[in-house]
Amino acid sequence: xxxxxxPVAEPTTRxxxxxxxxxxxxxxxxxxxxxxxxxxxxxxxxxLWPITLQTQHFEAxxxxxxxxxxxxxxxxxxxxxxxxxEFHGPTPAPGIEGRVQVRxxxxxxxxxxxxxxxxxxxxxxxxxxxxxxxxxxxGWKFVGGVLGTNLLLVGLWFLGRPRKDSHSWxxxxxxxxxAVIVATLxxxxxxxxxxxxxxxxxxxxxxxxSTVRGGSGMFTDIRGQAQQATPYVQNLLALSDxxxxxxxxxxxxxxxxARFLLVSDIHGMNYYPLMERIIEDEDITAVIDTGDLxxxxxxxxxxxxxxxxxxxxxxxxxxFVRGNHDATSPTDEAVLARxxxxxxxxxxxxxxxxxxxxxxxxxxxxxxxxxxxxxxxNDDFKEQAREAGEAFAEGTRGWPLPDILVSHQPxxxxxxxxxxxxxxxxxxxxALKGNQITMGSFTGGGLVNHFQVxxxxxxxxAGELVGVPYAFDIVSFGEDCSLQTLTRYVxxxxxxxxxxxxNVSVLNGEQVATQPDPDGEPRTCGPDQPLxxxxxxxxxxxDGDDGADDGxxxxx
Numbered sequence: 057x058x059x060x061x062x063p064v065a066e067p068t069t070r071x072x073x074x075x076x077x078x079x080x081x082x083x084x085x086x087x088x089x090x091x092x093x094x095x096x097x098x099x100x101x102x103x104l105w106p107i108t109l110q111t112q113h114f115e116a117x118x119x120x121x122x123x124x125x126x127x128x129x130x131x132x133x134x135x136x137x138x139x140x141x142e143f144h145g146p147t148p149a150p151g152i153e154g155r156v157q158v159r160x161x162x163x164x165x166x167x168x169x170x171x172x173x174x175x176x177x178x179x180x181x182x183x184x185x186x187x188x189x190x191x192x193x194x195g196w197k198f199v200g201g202v203l204g205t206n207l208l209l210v211g212l213w214f215l216g217r218p219r220k221d222s223h224s225w226x227x228x229x230x231x232x233x234x235a236v237i238v239a240t241l242x243x244x245x246x247x248x249x250x251x252x253x254x255x256x257x258x259x260x261x262x263x264x265x266s267t268v269r270g271g272s273g274m275f276t277d278i279r280g281q282a283q284q285a286t287p288y289v290q291n292l293l294a295l296s297d298x299x300x301x302x303x304x305x306x307x308x309x310x311x312x313x314a315r316f317l318l319v320s321d322i323h324g325m326n327y328y329p330l331m332e333r334i335i336e337d338e339d340i341t342a343v344i345d346t347g348d349l350x351x352x353x354x355x356x357x358x359x360x361x362x363x364x365x366x367x368x369x370x371x372x373x374x375x376f377v378r379g380n381h382d383a384t385s386p387t388d389e390a391v392l393a394r395x396x397x398x399x400x401x402x403x404x405x406x407x408x409x410x411x412x413x414x415x416x417x418x419x420x421x422x423x424x425x426x427x428x429x430x431x432x433x434n435d436d437f438k439e440q441a442r443e444a445g446e447a448f449a450e451g452t453r454g455w456p457l458p459d460i461l462v463s464h465q466p467x468x469x470x471x472x473x474x475x476x477x478x479x480x481x482x483x484x485x486x487a488l489k490g491n492q493i494t495m496g497s498f499t500g501g502g503l504v505n506h507f508q509v510x511x512x513x514x515x516x517x518a519g520e521l522v523g524v525p526y527a528f529d530i531v532s533f534g535e536d537c538s539l540q541t542l543t544r545y546v547x548x549x550x551x552x553x554x555x556x557x558x559n560v561s562v563l564n565g566e567q568v569a570t571q572p573d574p575d576g577e578p579r580t581c582g583p584d585q586p587l588x589x590x591x592x593x594x595x596x597x598x599d600g601d602d603g604a605d606d607g608x609x610x611x612x
Contacts, residue, residue, distance in 0.1 A: 090206050090235030097205025098198040109190040111182055116154040126151030128250050145250025150243045202239045206232045310534055313581035314417035318529040320346040320481025320495040323502025324357055328366035342372050342416045346481035347379025347464035353430035355394040367398055374401045378425035379464040385429050402589055411451045415588040418581030419533050423462030424448045441467040454595035466494050476539055476569045486527045491570050496527025537581040538572055539565030
């Protein structure tokens with residue numbers, strides 16, 4: 057008999073255990089994959105069909121943020137920068153992103169001219185109710201997206217498999233149910249544990265909003281800043297007077313028939329207290345504004361900033377043409393209509409195609425509105441400029457050439473004649489080409505246009521409003537109705553509290569303006585000449601008296 061032992065057979069239970077473990081592992085992986093795909097489907101659902109939360113005056117389009125960097129954060133992007141509310145909970149939670157905007161119902165408050173911040177602030181109970189109901193709706197929408205994505209995926213998988221017994225759908229159904237629970241329960245618990253008052257960590261803002269938050273009410277106290285800026289500009293004016301005395305031809309000090317303050321591109325900044333002081337100190341006869349009074353083409357912006365009442369308080373005629381930011385469409389004349397209600401405003405084109413000549417102390421001026429509107433994109437800009445110039449030329453045919461021709465855009469003025477000077481804005485940079493004066497912005501282009509991205513600045517000045525320079529011009533006309541001097545002021549950084557005088561220049565009017573025709577009829581200008589406005593009627597009579605009625609000095 058052999059001494060070799062017969063090997064003992066391995067128990068049959070181990071292969072069964074391995075097979076069971078393999079099935080469990082595959083099932084777990086399948087559930088996790090379905091949960092991950094379902095989570096992505098839920099995010100896509102809330103992104104494609106976000107929910108809308110509404111209070112009395114505001115509404116927000118809300119979705120679950122797809123960005124991992126926004127975990128545990130409520131992210132509110134705006135055109136002026138981003139607002140982030142950060143929470144530090146025990147577990148990460150999906151981020152929430154909302155785009156907030158003002159509802160149309162708030163228009164009545166804006167147009168009233170006296171907006172009470174308490175009226176705009178949502179009631180706390182209203183806010184809690186809206187947030188609770190909205191987040192519940194967002195949660196159900198996310199769950200629906202998870203479930204729908206998983207069912208679609210499993211359905212496609214079934215279509216690709218050969219037919220089996222009728223009970224083969226139980227296991228996939230269990231996997232889908234488990235995946236939905238995992239995909240919704242994990243982020244749901246994270247959100248419930250994270251988005252609480254006790255876990256609130258930080259409130260941060262970026263871009264312009266970060267500057268405004270540190271700017272001591274920069275949006276709400278623009279008039280106060282203008283008053284604070286007055287001493288700096290008075291110093292600039294004193295410097296100008298010293299330059300006059302030292303360098304300017306004595307002929308420039310002949311008695312002035314009229315002195316005009318040229319401004320442009322206010323862009324919603326109420327710097328009128330500063331303008332009022334300049335008018336007083338410099339004995340200004342009238343203000344000529346070449347447009348872009350507001351930013352977005354709506355009168356309520358001017359109402360909120362107090363621009364219209366401030367213009368009336370200036371106490372001198374205010375000659376105005378519309379800029380491309382003063383309308384919302386080619387036919388929109390709402391800003392013009394609101395300006396027409398101000399007693400001292402004179403519109404040179406009060407409505408499309410109607411041109412007005414204003415005579416202030418005998419100085420003739422006419423002009424036309426910008427044909428463009430806010431946010432317009434047009435590839436045929438030069439053709440538009442040419443057509444606008446031709447329309448004005450045809451509408452004033454046979455009328456005496458103005459001493460001051462006014463428009464917002466510089467391009468349409470280039471080919472038009474003037475008896476003296478042409479003035480325009482739009483470029484935000486002071487320039488001079490022949491007798492065409494391009495004015496800089498009186499407010500540096502407005503608060504938004506001041507801003508420079510903080511990371512592009514020196515760390516010590518990050519967030520300062522530096523922007524383009526402020527600028528205004530003063531033109532003085534003599535008793536013979538010819539231009540005596542053009543005085544140009546350029547400065548910067550008043551908003552940031554670090555004023556800097558860039559440039560003060562005094563130009564001889566004879567070197568700027570078109571010289572009067574020596575064979576023409578002599579004219580006399582001065583304060584004894586009444587303020588007149590007259591609707592221009594085109595005529596072939598070069599004297600321009602073909603039936604046009606004399607104005608009575610009122611605004612058209």
